[in-house]
Amino acid sequence: MNVRGVSVLVAICTAATLLGVACGDSAIDPGADSGAGSDGGLDGGDRDGATGPDADAGDDSGMVRDSAVADDGLRPVLSGFRVENAHRDRVYFDSSEPITAATATGFVVSGRSAVGIYAEPISLTGHYLLVDAAFDYWDTTTVRYDGTGDVQDLEGNGLHEFSLQYVDNLLPEPEATDRLFFVDASASSSGDGRSEAEAFKTIQEGFDAIAGESTPEGTTLWIKAGDYGGESIDMTTSGTPDKPIKVIGYRDAPGDITAMYWTYGKTNPLVASEMPLLDGGSTVERAIQFNSDYVIYRNLQARDYYRTFVAEGSPEGVVVDNCLVNNTFRTHGNGIGFKGLTATRNRIINSTVVNASMLNFAMRGSYSLVENCRSYGDDRGNATDYYLDVKGSHHVIRENLLHRAEHNGHVGHGLSLKGRAIDNSETAVWVGEHTLIERCEVNNIRLAIHFGHKEVRYNVVRDITITGDAALSENGNGGILVLNSSHNLFERISVDIEGGYAIRLGATSEDRISEHGAHDNIIRNSIFRGGSVAVQVGSDGDSTQDRDTFGNQIENCTFVGHEYLESNPNGRVQSGNQLTNCIVDGTNRRTSVGGNPSSFTFRYTNFHENAFPEEAGEGNMSVDPQFVDASGGDLTPRNPALAAGLPLEGVAYDYDAHERDEVAPTVGASEVP
Numbered sequence: 001m002n003v004r005g006v007s008v009l010v011a012i013c014t015a016a017t018l019l020g021v022a023c024g025d026s027a028i029d030p031g032a033d034s035g036a037g038s039d040g041g042l043d044g045g046d047r048d049g050a051t052g053p054d055a056d057a058g059d060d061s062g063m064v065r066d067s068a069v070a071d072d073g074l075r076p077v078l079s080g081f082r083v084e085n086a087h088r089d090r091v092y093f094d095s096s097e098p099i100t101a102a103t104a105t106g107f108v109v110s111g112r113s114a115v116g117i118y119a120e121p122i123s124l125t126g127h128y129l130l131v132d133a134a135f136d137y138w139d140t141t142t143v144r145y146d147g148t149g150d151v152q153d154l155e156g157n158g159l160h161e162f163s164l165q166y167v168d169n170l171l172p173e174p175e176a177t178d179r180l181f182f183v184d185a186s187a188s189s190s191g192d193g194r195s196e197a198e199a200f201k202t203i204q205e206g207f208d209a210i211a212g213e214s215t216p217e218g219t220t221l222w223i224k225a226g227d228y229g230g231e232s233i234d235m236t237t238s239g240t241p242d243k244p245i246k247v248i249g250y251r252d253a254p255g256d257i258t259a260m261y262w263t264y265g266k267t268n269p270l271v272a273s274e275m276p277l278l279d280g281g282s283t284v285e286r287a288i289q290f291n292s293d294y295v296i297y298r299n300l301q302a303r304d305y306y307r308t309f310v311a312e313g314s315p316e317g318v319v320v321d322n323c324l325v326n327n328t329f330r331t332h333g334n335g336i337g338f339k340g341l342t343a344t345r346n347r348i349i350n351s352t353v354v355n356a357s358m359l360n361f362a363m364r365g366s367y368s369l370v371e372n373c374r375s376y377g378d379d380r381g382n383a384t385d386y387y388l389d390v391k392g393s394h395h396v397i398r399e400n401l402l403h404r405a406e407h408n409g410h411v412g413h414g415l416s417l418k419g420r421a422i423d424n425s426e427t428a429v430w431v432g433e434h435t436l437i438e439r440c441e442v443n444n445i446r447l448a449i450h451f452g453h454k455e456v457r458y459n460v461v462r463d464i465t466i467t468g469d470a471a472l473s474e475n476g477n478g479g480i481l482v483l484n485s486s487h488n489l490f491e492r493i494s495v496d497i498e499g500g501y502a503i504r505l506g507a508t509s510e511d512r513i514s515e516h517g518a519h520d521n522i523i524r525n526s527i528f529r530g531g532s533v534a535v536q537v538g539s540d541g542d543s544t545q546d547r548d549t550f551g552n553q554i555e556n557c558t559f560v561g562h563e564y565l566e567s568n569p570n571g572r573v574q575s576g577n578q579l580t581n582c583i584v585d586g587t588n589r590r591t592s593v594g595g596n597p598s599s600f601t602f603r604y605t606n607f608h609e610n611a612f613p614e615e616a617g618e619g620n621m622s623v624d625p626q627f628v629d630a631s632g633g634d635l636t637p638r639n640p641a642l643a644a645g646l647p648l649e650g651v652a653y654d655y656d657a658h659e660r661d662e663v664a665p666t667v668g669a670s671e672v673p
Helices: 007-015 203-211
Strands: 078-084 087-095 107-109 113-116 128-129 142-146 162-169 179-183 217-226 233-237 245-250 276-279 286-290 295-298 303-306 309-311 316-323 324-328 336-341 347-349 352-356 359-365 370-371 374-377 386-390 395-396 401-404 414-420 434-442 448-454 461-467 479-484 491-497 502-507 522-524 527-530 535-538 554-556 558-559 564-567 578-580 581-585 589-591 602-604 606-608
Touching: 078 142, 107 128, 107 434, 162 434, 203 217, 203 233, 286 303, 303 309, 309 324, 324 336, 336 352, 352 502, 359 374, 370 522, 374 386, 374 522, 386 401, 414 434, 414 461, 434 448, 448 461, 448 491
Parallel strands: 078 162, 179 217, 217 245, 233 286, 245 295, 276 303, 286 309, 295 316, 303 324, 309 336, 316 347, 324 352, 336 359, 347 370, 352 374, 359 386, 370 395, 374 401, 386 414, 395 434, 401 434, 414 448, 434 461, 448 479, 461 491, 479 502, 491 522, 491 527, 502 535, 522 554, 527 558, 535 564, 554 578, 558 581, 564 589, 578 602, 581 606
Antiparallel strands: 078 087, 087 128, 107 142, 113 128, 142 162, 352 359
C-alpha cells in the first residue's frame, strides 16, 4: 500500500489542494463534451502530493522571479484548482512558476464555459479562470486544458495539455436557521418538537413537522443520539439551494459531533449513544428514502435493513455526510447501503458502509461527488458484490477506501463504472463520460477497477493503489478490467497482487449490443507487481462475445514478477494493441499454458530476466533496469541505457511527476534520475 515509502492515504491527506501536474493526449475524446468543448490531454500529476516540477527550483518562497535565472526548459504546472467564496464566478489556481496568458482558449470547465483568464504577474498564485455562471455550494466540477491556448512561463515554455483536474469547492454550506425541531428517543413522551425539553420522540414526527410548515426550507431537525428502532422514514419536503433542510444527529448537545466515532473492525458494534441509530432488525425494508431536493443528512447510523438509505426518485442537492451503515442484506443478495441519487449535484462524503450484500455505495445521475468514504465487506453469508458502483457522467470519485476483509465467496467489484443494467435493456442506459476517479485504495477485490459497457468512455482514473492477497480472493486478484468501454485513461496505477491479472481487456455477455470489445484505452505511467498474467485479452466464455479488442495502448509501464506476460484464453479477435516504452522484468512464461498469445505489438520495451527471449520489435532491448530498491517497492531505474524510449504524445510526466525527456524518455514508469 506504499508508494515510494509513503502511504497513499497519508498522501491523500497532505495533497488536498495539490491536484497533480499536467500532461496531454489529444487522442482522448476529440469530440464535444455536453457543449463544454473538447477533452484534449490527460493528467500526469504528482502522486505523493508535491507541487510538481518547478522551473524556479527555489524561487517559490519569495513569489518573485529573478529575470536572470536561466531557462531550464521545464513546462509550467497548474495545481490547486478551487472556487472561493469572494468570487463565485472564478476558478482559482496556482502555478509552479510565474506564467502569462491572454485568453482562456483550450480550457474546459465542466458545467460552465471559461470566458476569460487572469495570470497574476510574477506570482505563483492568484491566477483564475472566469466562467459564464457563478458556482454554488452544490457544484462538483472539473477543469481540463486541450493545449490550444497561450499559457506559458516567462521563457515561453507552453503548458502541457491536461484533463479532469478536480476543482475544490470551498464555498460555505448554506445556513438553515429559519426554525429548529428536536427529536430525542429517550423522551418520556412527544412534545411540540420546538426545543430539546419538548422534543419529538420519533424521527418521523420530525419529518412530519417539517412537511407541515408553509415554508419548510431553512429548517434544521436535530436528532439526539439514541436507539430509534426500526423506523422507516420518507423525506418528501424539499429545501432550496440557498436554504436547505438539514437533518443532523448529535450526541449530547447540538453540533458536538465533528467526526466519525467508529473505526472498522469486524466485531466493532454500532453504538447508539454516539449517534442516532436506526435498527431494522433484519425485517424492515428501508431506513430513509431521499425523495426531496436540497436536504443535508449528517451524523446518522443504521443497521440490519434491507435497503438502508435510498432514493426512489431523482433528488437534486442531497448530501449524506458522516453516516454509517452496517449489515444491509436480503437472502437473494440485493441489500443496498447508499443508492439512488439519480439526478445531479449530490454528495456522499465521509461515510462508511459495511456488508451491503449487493451495493455498498452507488452513485447515479451526473455532477455528483463521492469523497472520503469507506466501503468494507467481511460477511461470509451475505458477501458484498459492488463496493462502489457508478453510472452517469461528470462525477468525481476520490479519496475512498474499498476493502474486502474476508474470503466470503464473492470476488467483488471495486471501483465500477457501468453503462447499463445486466439485462442489456436499451431503455436502462447511462452514458458514462468524463468521470474522474482519483486517490483511492482497493484491497483484496478481484475486479478492482471495472469498466463495462460501450457507454463508458472518456473517463480518467489516476493515483489508485490496488493490493491483493490470493488467500482472500478466489482465482487470484485483479487490477484493471475494461470490457467494451473505450477512450478511457488509467494513469499512475499501482497494482501489487498475488494471482489474477494486472490488466484485462475484452468484452462481456452483459453487453450484447456493443459492436466492439474494449478499444482505444490508454494505460500509462503505472506499476504492476506480482499476479499471474500481466496483460490478458479475453472475454467471458460466451461465444457471442468474439468482438474485436483493438487500439489499446499500454505506455511507460513497469511489470515485475508475473507468471505470464500475456494470454488470450478464448482466442478472441484483437488488433492494434501495443506496449510501448515498458519494462517487463522477472516473468516466468511468455503465454499461459494452453492459451493463445495476444496480438500485442511490443515497441521500445525492455525485457530483463524473463524465462523467454527479448521480444522482437522496434527499439526493444534487454538491459538491467538497476531498480533503486525492487524488494522495497522502489522501481525507479538507474541504468542510463533505458533513456532510449520513444517520445509519446501525452506522456509528458512520469509516475513520480518528473517531466520526461522530450527526445529520449526513459523506458518504464519512472525516469532515470
